[in-house]
Every structure is written in C-alpha cells, then in structure tokens.
Amino acid sequence: MRTICAATLALCTWLPALANAQLNMNRSGIMATTSATTPASAAPSRLPGEEIRPFKVNIPSDAIDDLRRRLRATRWADKEVVADASQGVQLATLKEMVRYWGTTYDWRKAQARLNALPQFVTTIDGVDIHFIHVRSRHPNALPVIITHGWPGSIIEQLKIIGPLTDPTAHGGSAEDAFDVVIPSLPGYGFSGKPTETGWGPARIARAWDVLMKRLGYTRYVAQGGDVGAFVSDAMGRLAPPGLLAIHINLFSGGPPELRSGIASGAPPPATLSDEEKADYLRRQRLQATGFGYFIEQATRPETIGHSLADSPAGLAAWIIDHDMISYGHISQLFLEQKPFGAITRDDVLDNITLYWLTNTGAPAAWLYWETGQAAAAAAGKPRPDVAVPVAFSAFPEEVVGAPKTWLERAYPKLAYYNKLDRGGHFAAWEQPELLAQEMRAAFKPYR
Numbered sequence: 001m002r003t004i005c006a007a008t009l010a011l012c013t014w015l016p017a018l019a020n021a022q023l024n025m026n027r028s029g030i031m032a033t034t035s036a037t038t039p040a041s042a043a044p045s046r047l048p049g050e051e052i053r054p055f056k057v058n059i060p061s062d063a064i065d066d067l068r069r070r071l072r073a074t075r076w077a078d079k080e081v082v083a084d085a086s087q088g089v090q091l092a093t094l095k096e097m098v099r100y101w102g103t104t105y106d107w108r109k110a111q112a113r114l115n116a117l118p119q120f121v122t123t124i125d126g127v128d129i130h131f132i133h134v135r136s137r138h139p140n141a142l143p144v145i146i147t148h149g150w151p152g153s154i155i156e157q158l159k160i161i162g163p164l165t166d167p168t169a170h171g172g173s174a175e176d177a178f179d180v181v182i183p184s185l186p187g188y189g190f191s192g193k194p195t196e197t198g199w200g201p202a203r204i205a206r207a208w209d210v211l212m213k214r215l216g217y218t219r220y221v222a223q224g225g226d227v228g229a230f231v232s233d234a235m236g237r238l239a240p241p242g243l244l245a246i247h248i249n250l251f252s253g254g255p256p257e258l259r260s261g262i263a264s265g266a267p268p269p270a271t272l273s274d275e276e277k278a279d280y281l282r283r284q285r286l287q288a289t290g291f292g293y294f295i296e297q298a299t300r301p302e303t304i305g306h307s308l309a310d311s312p313a314g315l316a317a318w319i320i321d322h323d324m325i326s327y328g329h330i331s332q333l334f335l336e337q338k339p340f341g342a343i344t345r346d347d348v349l350d351n352i353t354l355y356w357l358t359n360t361g362a363p364a365a366w367l368y369w370e371t372g373q374a375a376a377a378a379a380g381k382p383r384p385d386v387a388v389p390v391a392f393s394a395f396p397e398e399v400v401g402a403p404k405t406w407l408e409r410a411y412p413k414l415a416y417y418n419k420l421d422r423g424g425h426f427a428a429w430e431q432p433e434l435l436a437q438e439m440r441a442a443f444k445p446y447r
Contacts, residue, residue, distance in 0.1 A: 050214060055119040055130060055190065057111045059357050064107055067312055067356060071102035074313040085327060086289070089317040093331040097320075098313050100334065101349050107357070110350040113158065121190070122214060124207045127199070128192035131183035132157075133215065136165040138177035142447050143217040144439070145181045145208050146428070149226020149250075150297075150364055151319040153189045155351040156429045157182045159342055163436035170433060175447070176440040183211060185227065187363030189354055194363065200370035201227065205234035209243065218242045221443050225249040225427055227367060239387035244446040245415065247391040247439055249427050251402035253410060254283060263287060279401035286399055290323055297368035305362025308355075315361055316352050323399045326425055341423065341430030391416035391442030393435065397424030416442040 046052075076095070080087040114132075121130050132154060135141065144164070148156045160180075162169065167176035184191035186199050186207075208231065212220045221244050224232035229248040236246045254262065258280060261269070265288070268280040296304050308315045320330050332338040333345055355361055390411040394402045396419075404417050418438060423431035 046214065049123055052120050052122045052214065055121045057114050057119075057190070059107065059111060063357055067353070068102050070312050071098050074098055074311070076313075085324065085331070089321050089327070090331065093320075093334060094313060094317050096334045097316055097349075100345060101312070101316070101353075105346060105349045105353075107350075107353050109346070110155070110353065114154075117158075117161070119190075122211065123192075124210050124214075125203070126196075127186045127194055127207075129183050129186070129207065129211060130154075130190035131181055131211065132161070133179075133181050134161050134165050135179045136177040138167075138174040140175075140447070141165070141177040141179045142443060143179040143181065143212065143215075143220035144443070145183065145212055145220060145222050147183065147204075147208070147222070147224035147228030147231045148185065148188070149224070149228045150188075150367065151322055151351070151355070152226060152426060152429070153351050153354050154182050154184050155347065155354060156426055159432035160428045160436055163433055164439065167436075167440065170436065172436075172440055176444075178439070178443075179217075181212065181215065183208065185231075185364070185367065187366055188360055189358055193360070194366065197370065197373070200367065200374050201230040202234040202238070202374075204231050205238050206240075208235060209238070209240040213242070219244060221245050221247065221446060223247040223439060226425065230371075233386065236386035236388045236390060237384040239384075243388055245389040245391060245443060246386070247393070247416075247442045249393045249395060249435070249438075250398060250400075250425070251392065251407060251410065252400065254279075254400075255406055255409060273403070273405070275401070275403045276405065279403055279406075283400050286323070290399070293318065293321060294368065297365040298372035299369070301365035301369045302362055305365055308361025308365070309359055312352075312356050315356055318361070319352050319355065320348070323425055325397045325399070329424075342432055343426070343429050347429065386411055386413060389413050389415035389446075391438075392418075393427070393438040393442070394419045395423035395425075395427050395431070396420060397422075398427075399425050415445070 076091065079091045117132050118134060119130065119132055121128050123129070146157050146160070148154060161182070163172070164178040164180050168174055185204065187193050208222070219242050222232045222235050223246070224230070225248065229250040229252075232246040232248050235243055258269070260266075262280060262283045265284060268277040272280060304318065308318060320327055329338075329340040329343075330348055333340045333343070333348065337345070355364065390407075390413055392402060392407050392411075392414065394417070404414075407417060408414050418441070420431075420434060420438070423434055427435045
C-alpha cells in the first residue's frame, strides 16, 4: 500500500510538472504558418506537407466481421465475489454490453454520423492530425478548439457541435456562435500514432496552435475536459499570440501542500473549509480505490495495450472502468436502460468501437506514460504561469471537486467560475446543452 501511495503521490503532481518540463523544453514550439493578420475566412498559403486534406471514415466490412467474431468468442472471467463494483467491472454488466455490441449495435450509423460532418487531416510535427471543423452560419463566430480526453474521443463532442455553431436553435443568440474545431489527440481515433516519445500535453498544445493558425484563425479560445483540460492548461501556459482564453472542467492538481496528505491517507487539515475538506476526502477515495488504470497507463501502458489490442471485451471493460460514478451510470444504462444524461448505449459503443477499429488502445495509453516521464524530469522546477484568462465549470459528478478557493490559487487569472447542478466527468457528452451555455458565458468577454 505504501508503494502504491508513493506512486500515486508522484502521479497526482504530473500536470504542474508536465507543463514545466515540456513548455521549458521548447517555449517557442512549432512555428505557425500564417501571419497574425490573416482573417479566418481566408485560405492561408501553405508549404508542402502542410496541406489540409478532406477525410471520410471508411471501415472495411471485414474489420466489423472480425469484431463480431471476437465478441462471440469472448472467454469470460469468473464472477466477482462481492455484490458491488469494488473489484472492478462486474460480469453481468460486461456480458450485457458484449451481447448488445455483437447482436444489435451498428457501427455504420456512427460512421454515417461522422461522415456528415466536415472532417480533415493535416500533418503537424510529423504526425497526421484528424479533426472535425464546423463553421457557424452566423457572422463573426468565435473560433474554439475543443480537446477530448481518455477514455474518450471525438465521439464525446459530437452533441455539442449544434449548440455551439447554431445557438439560435438551442436557446442562444447569433452573437453566441462558435466555429468549432475538434481534433483527435495523437494516438487516438483517426489521428496518426506517434513514432517517438515526447507527445505530451504541452507538445499537443503547440500543435493545436499550429492547427488553428493553419485554418486561418488568428484569434481563438480553447476548451477541454480530462486530458483536454491538461492540453488547454498547457496552451494557457504557452500563451501563443491569438489565444484569448481557456475554459476547462477538470482540476486535478489541488494545492501542493495537501498532496502528500491526500496520498498518505492523513486526515484533512483543520484549517480547510467544509467544501475543501469534502474534496480532500474525495480525492483520497479516488486515489485509494479508483486509480488503477492511471497507474498502469502512466507506468506500463504497453503491457495493458497488448490486451486492449487483442480483446474487444477487455477493451470495453478497461474503458468503462474510468471512474466509479460514470461506471455506475453506464452499468445501469446497459442493465436497466436507465438514462445517463444525453448518453445512450450506442454512444458508449461508438466510442469503444472507434478505439477498437483504429487499434488505439495502446497509443492512447502512452499519453499517460508521457506525463509520468515529464513529471519525473520536472520535479521541483518552476513552470510558466497561465498567461491568459481562465474559465472553469464545476460539474457535481466530476471525479474530483474544484473549490473556487483552490482554482483562484492555481489560476490568478481566473475570470469565470460556476458550479452546476448536474453533469459529471464527460460533460460534453452528458450535458451538451449545459456545457454550451457555460462556454457562451465564459467566452463572452473575448468576442
């Protein structure tokens, strides 16, 4: 237990250390390809290799047939010996998921849904980056780049595109409109898989700025949850010209002086407020019972990656075991068809099937290893401050809380903070209309 706690303590500090290591490694980053005066509507000139290429999803039938064959041939683990999910994903949940996946679920619907959107690929820093780019029909729309996390994908953000690009159809006004750019992280989905180390959030942040400039945007904002929050945080520390503000909905760090106590199981300091004590204990519970995937992916991602590449049932179990709250909702969704916000059974399987068909279980996990390596290299070193305004939306079922007092310490330029009454870790997926409202409010001053 002490070994696990020590590892957890090191890992829970990886965001600050990562930002320091990778931002200081190359503060200037990748050079953008357009000038600061290029209008978003223009087509900037591009050098060879910088082309933006149209993309369509086209999965061969053989790959889908192979998936169904593997699902039928699943060899099941023994049933857990407890009545709850304390030993992990329960047999009944996984069996029902695999049954539905192999008999009823239809990937072609997801493929058609993706192909109805403008999709592209461009090469940045040697890696092909796949992205969705939807321009609003409203004039003067604010460009936003939205980053997904693990175990998510671009599937997470599909339902937020409409409320952002067409706000008048979703309770907003034309002045609330966004142009939306949703890239697949390197190693995820239809993006390329890194062939060298170093692709952590800070390098991705530099690539995202290149992408926005390559699209002709010289003023834009950034949003992200989960890993996307780390990428957006890194963008704020990089502060490239044109980045106006960031919005995030996960705060993993917590005050530095509390991290050792959280990891060791020590009681919360008496000086904390009731809200801070509650989140202190919440973080302790997460690290004690829900951090297995994090430690494995941050230290031995390739080991679990072999299983994720070989067994669709194993991939599904690994993905849905992200956090106990979301897992509970997903389990009820399949066993009882109980609603989980805006998420359906097909949504869950669209995401898992995307991982399977692109064989990205291992490359996606590498990102956690990258953060662990960067954290070790940057321990004790200063890091750049976030130099742009920060907005934060606190969803009640997020894996950890985010007291405003802690956010103000971490982000002196905190310009917007709001606590919501519903929603959790996968905010764009669960509550797309609500997150869209938050983004409209948070980014209103920067239009």
